[in-house]
Structure formats: C-alpha cells, structure tokens
Amino acid sequence: MTRRESSSQPLLLVVLAGLGMVGPFSIDMIFPAFAQMSDALGVTDFALQQLLSAYLVAFAVMSLFHGPISDAVGRKRVIIAGLLVYAAASVASALAPGFGTLVALRAVQGASAGAGQIISRAVVSDLFHGQRAQRVMSHIAMIFGLAPALAPIVGGWLLLAGDWRVMYWFLAAFGLVLVLLTVLFLPESHPAGARSPLRLRPLLTSLWAVWRHRDGRRLALAGMFNFAGMFTLISSAPLFVVGLLGGGEQDFWVLFVPLIGGMVAGSFVSGRAAGLMPPRAMASLGYRISLVGGLLNLALALLxxxxxxxxxxxxxxxxxxxxxxxxxxxxxxxxxxxxxxRGAASSVQSFVQLSFNAVIAGVIAPLVAASVAGLAATAVGLTVVGWLGWRRHLAKAAREGA
Structure with a gap:
C-alpha cells in the first residue's frame, strides 16, 4: 500500500481519531466515580483532583520526548510502544491497593498515553498538506471530540456493572484495541531517509529551538489559552455537576453533551470551510465566537x-x-x-497546553468551582488572554508580510 493509497483510507482517520480519544477517556471517564472513590479510598475531593494532575504532569513531561523520538525512529513504533505501556498501567490501576499507588500509576498512564495523541498530529502533517491537512485535522477533531462527551456517560454505565476499578479494565481493553488498529491500518508516515539521529542533545536542542522561536512560542501559548477555558469546565465536572447542580453519577451528560456538542459542530464547520475562508481569518472568527459565548455564559451565571x-x-x-x-x-x-x-513542534505545543491543564485541574478548578459564576468568569478570562496572543501573532505576521 502506498502512502497515497493508505492516506485515502477512512480507517486511517478512525485510527488517528482513536489515538486522540485516549486522553479524554482517561481523564473524563472517572468523573462519575469520584464520590465512590472518595468513600472507598478515604480521600477528599481535592485529593481526587490530583489523579488528574498526576496524569497531566506526566503526560506533559513525556510529550517533550514522544515527538522527537518519533522523528528519530518513526511514528508507528513509538505509538505502539506507548499504547502497550498504557494498557499495562491501566491493568495495574484496576488492581491498585491504595490511593498513593493509584496516583503513581495514573502518572504512568499519562506518560504513555501521549505517544498516540501527540504523534498523530505529526502523522497528519506528514501525509497531508494545505487545505487537505486542515480538513483532515478538523475531521479528526470532530470524531475524537465526541470522546469527552461519551467518556463520563460510559463511566456512569460501567458503574452500574461494578465499582470504580472496572473503568480501568475498560481503558486497558481500549488501549489494546488501538494497538491492533495501529498495526493493521496506520502507515509509517516518517520514512527512514527523513529521520534524525536519536541523541539526547539534538533532541533537547530541537525542543529548545522550537520554544525559543518567538512565533512558535506565541502560537503555543495562544493554543494553550484557546483550550484552557474549556478545560477549566471539563476538569471541574464533578464539582459542577454534583456540587453546584445537585446531579448524580448518571448526570454528567448534562455538562458534557452541550460542551462537546459545540466542539464537534465547530470542527465540522472548520473542515467544510477549509479553502473557502483563509485559515487565519477562521481562527480569528473562532476566538470571537468563543468570547461571545463565554460572555453570555458569564451573564447567565451572574443572575x-x-x-x-x-x-x-x-x-x-x-x-x-x-x-x-x-x-x-x-x-x-x-x-x-x-x-x-514537526514532532518536536507538536511536543512543545502539547507540553505547554498540558502543563497548564495540570495547574487548572489541581489548583485553579478547585478554587473557582465554588460557584457557577466563578467558573464562567475564569473560562472567559482565559479565552481573552488567548485572543490577545493570537492578535499579536497576526500583527507581527502582517508587518513581516508572512
């Protein structure tokens, strides 16, 4: 199968989207079990939030290495290795004897889960270009965008069949299914002739070169803040749904269906509009729509x-x-x-976003989720910062004629 032939296969998009779904399922599926885990493990809600932070910190640190390693040895090998470790860590989590062990295993999950999610972005850039790349990225975002909405619903259903441990058995099975799909349907998009040597110093140098690039750094931060407001709402789900809205284990869809429904619709429109609207104009429009929605959400929360x-x-x-x-x-x-x-760029972009997400989950979300208005104000405030960074990037590009 040639690269052209493989990239035309619908199953390729399914595999790439599935790799992106590992993260949302690992984070969101356990939310309905927080109350049960609190009782079973004897820990507070604040302590349970650290299950998210441990996962995200490890994910962020390893995200710096997944991409460059894939630049050196190929995309497919790193994805498969990461998924196998992820499945093993999920099995161990299901058998964890206590909370401390579970937190450590969540870190192992996070360290391995990023292999597929991060490298899949580089695969898209390897195989597709221009408008086609934007459409494919949007289609993938639309498919895996369903994961945060489905994950807590699936988690609630699993609790009807067993305790919180059954969720980790599910994640282990999910990881193994993705290994099989990757082996069968994902082509190696980074041929040997294009690879760089696997040495620590060049690896770190490539990461530093991306970060010190002013435009790269600005774009990484703009992307971070673009997603940060939404992640504040996601990571606050147990506090919001149960604490503020008075819901139960089966009610997380109340938050996630509208939250993710909008994201799936936005991804669909982004893909369909590729080529009809300049990409930068589309991103600017996206920020404006986010600001309108965020301000409306804040106004409703204040009444x-x-x-x-x-x-x-x-x-x-x-x-x-x-x-x-x-x-x-x-x-x-x-x-x-x-x-x-591209692997290094994807790693830096992911590291910046995930590091801030860890801070949101472990510190910011518990502090601002005392009220609906606090959550709404934080979300729109983060979006404003991202919008200002994007405007500055556009102004510099206009001055340089880029």
Missing amino acids: PATQGLPWAVLALPVYTFGVALAFPVLTLEMLQLFPQA
Missing part, C-alpha cells in the same frame, strides 16, 4: 434566576464551537513553522 439548568449550560455550545473552529488552524500554523521538526 440568580439563571444559575441552574438549563441556563447554566445554555451558552456552552457557542463557547466551544469557537474553540473548535480555531483549534486546527492554531495547530497547523505552528507545525508549519517547523517542517523538519
């Missing part, structure tokens, strides 16, 4: 009469629609800056 359902989630699809509209452009804009080091 006592509209702090419950359905008002508390009414504007979220508008907010996340804008996030998804901008996401593919921000990702590809950065990868295109480094055509010879």
